[in-house]
Amino acid sequence: MAESPVAVFDRLVRQDASGSTPVLFDTACVLGGSVAGLLAARILADHATEVLVIERDEADVTGRARAGVPHDRQAHVVMPGGLALMERWLPGITEEMRENGGVLVTPDGMDLFVDGVEQVRTGEGRMLLSSRPFLESALRRRVLGLPNVSAVTAQVTGLVYRGDAVSAVRYVEAxxxxxxxxxxxxxxxxxxxxxxxWLDEAGYSRPYQQRTETGIHYATAVFGGTATDTDRRLTSLQYPRFAGPGGLAAGMVVPIEDDLRMVGLLVYGGNRPPGSIEEFRALCDRLPAPFGRAAAGVVVRDVLRFRQATSIRRDFGGLTRFPARVVSVGDAAVSLNARYAQGVSSAALHAACLADYLAHDPDPALPAERFFASQKVATDAVWDPSTSADAVRTDILRGVAADEESEQQRSAMEQLAQAALTDRTTADACQAVRFVLAHPDTLADPALIERAVAVNQRASTPS
Ligand SMILES: Cc1cc2nc3c(=O)[nH]c(=O)nc-3n(C[C@H](O)[C@H](O)[C@H](O)COP(=O)(O)OP(=O)(O)OC[C@H]3O[C@@H](n4cnc5c(N)ncnc54)[C@H](O)[C@@H]3O)c2cc1C
Structure with a gap:
């Protein structure tokens, strides 16, 4: 019997690091040395004599921002699911990042407001809060410190094929x-x-590509000044259906390394986030106290805006003609709405798919179908909740009615979201999905939905 998506997802997130690690290749090559590439290199190090990472930006372990990743000036929250996978393959990295100034929070250190109402504190696991260069340099130090992994600074320009398999990589160096x-x-x-x-040019099938509109605009600024324990809490505001003050869709105060606070403000559609520090501070003053307090600090990095119009996924499974010995991971396979902060965890799940594929005696003459099948489960688990939440908002803005099935699903999700504000069991289940620890199908459990409906009915019945 085929494994259910929930079972595949559980296997990926709970996979044992000491699983089977046969050496299958002399040379494995990773194109792109950012978060997803480094995690893939870590997995390949167990299965190849030599792993080479080709990255066009100068390798840097000091944590500077770099040209190839324009979003690296934004704070990054690593969800518990992603952090647990990193810890599994790079034991001690969590503590190392904490010692170097990265901030670890458990749900007790987090304040979440949904449509202005504070949600009950819940969930398991730890999140890492840091700047993106901080996270990437910690990964780079550890992965490039492995004896059989090295990096070269070069631009990859194409692939070479032999007998329906990728057999070489072309790159330009100096x-x-x-x-x-x-x-x-x-x-x-x-x-x-x-x-x-490249696949198309070589006569292979293009992966099936899907785009959905997100229309988000980000503005962030970084503030310093003396931080108290209160300032080291993560504050997150979500306005899932209707805009908050200043057209806000979401906002967060993220404590990061060096005792800094990165404040992020997100708006959708025709709205524009604040562009000057004065406008930024004025909007923060209309939000819960941690926003005004953080924004009153010393400006360490001025307001920076970022626009992400669409989420994109590329599915590689079951294509008519596809070469062996190549897979795609991280944002190359799925680039999510940044609002949900799941991109790094999604890349870690792809690394788990790679570990699973390589441990199961893959046939090197065939496309990596086992990998693509588990990657589809991992991608659905982060793509479906975020794109359906985006679709609800887009439909409301455009006055479009959902079909009956979507309406039923939306109604169940609304019951769960409402009950999660006060009911610990419902909140735990929702948070596990958001934290990339559980598959979203776990929320379709009729007993959970019935419980949520009962909680909401009790709350609306006058006592
Ligand atoms: C504004 C914003 C905020 C975000 N916040 C979060 C968050 O809080 N939490 C979270 O989990 N995720 C977040 N994300 C998503 C997260 O940044 C990505 O999912 C993650 O960076 C994926 O990394 P990647 O390695 O797949 O891709 P990238 O980080 O884009 O790296 C691709 C790499 O490939 C290199 N490259 C490209 N082409 C070539 C070539 N031809 N030759 C050599 N090298 C090449 C590039 O230089 C780059 O280093 C955010 C994204 C955005 C846009």
């Missing part, structure tokens, strides 16, 4: 082109990955 023979290749070139074009 103005001269080179060809590296490889036994296995991982595309981790991010949202704008050229892999689909």
């Amino acid at each position: 103005d001269s082109e080179d060809i590296l023979p490889v036994d296995f290749t991982v595309d981790a070139m991010g949202r704008s990955s050229s892999l689909s074009d």
Whole structure:
């Protein structure tokens, strides 16, 4: 009997690090040395004599922002699911990041407001809060510190194929082109990955690509000044259906390394987030106290805006003609609405899919179908909740009615979201999905939905 998505997801997140690690390849190559590429390199290190990471930006372990990743000036929250996977493959990294100044919070250190109402504190696990260069440099130090992993600064320009398998990687280093023979290749070139074009040019099937509108605009600024324990809490505001003050869809105060606070304000559609520090502070003053307090601090980095118009996913499974010995991970496979802070955890899940695939005696002459099947489960688990939440908002804005099935699902989700504000059991279940610890199908449990309906009915019955 086929494994259910819930069972596949559980297997991926709870996978044992000491699983089977046969050495399958002489040389494995990772294209792109950011979060997803580094995690993939960590997995490949168990299965290849040598792993080479090709990254166009200068390798840097000091935590500077870099050109290839424009979103790296934004704070990054690593959800408990993603952090637990990183810890499994790089034991001690969580404590190392904490010692170096990264902030770890449990749900007790987090205040979540939904449509202005504070949600009951709940959930398991720890989150890491830091700047993006901080996270990436910690991963880079650990992964490039492995004896069989190295990196080269170069631009990947294409692939070479032999007998329906990827057999070499073309790259340009210091103005001269080179060809590296490889036994296995991982595309981790991010949202704008050229892999689909390269496959197409070589006569292979393009992965099926789906885009959904997010229309989010981000503005963030970083503040310093003396931090108290209260300032080291994560505060998150969510306005799932209707805009909050200043058209806000979400907002967060994220304590990060060096005792700094990064404040993020997100708006949708025709709204624009504040562009000057004065406007930014004025909006923060209309929000719960931690926003005004953080924004009153010393400006360490001025307001920076970022626009993300769409979420994109590329599905590689079951294509008519696809080469062996190549897979795609991280944003190259799915780039999510940043509002939900699940991109890094999604990349970690893809690394789990790779570990699972390589441990199960893969046939090197065939496309990596086992990998693509589990990657689809991992991707659905983060894609479906975020894109359906985005669709609800877009439909409301456009006055579009949902079909009957979508309406039933939306109604069940609303019951759960409402009950989660006060009921610990419902909140635990919802938070486990948001934290990338459980598959969203776990929320379709009729007993859970009945419980949520009963909680909401009791709350609306006058006593
Ligand atoms: C504003 C914003 C905020 C976010 N906040 C969060 C958050 O709080 N939590 C979270 O989990 N996620 C967050 N994300 C998502 C997260 O940043 C991504 O999911 C994550 O960075 C994925 O990393 P990646 O390695 O797949 O891709 P990228 O980080 O985009 O890296 C791709 C790498 O490939 C390299 N590359 C590309 N082409 C080539 C080539 N031809 N040759 C060589 N190298 C190449 C690039 O230089 C780059 O280093 C956010 C995203 C945005 C936009």
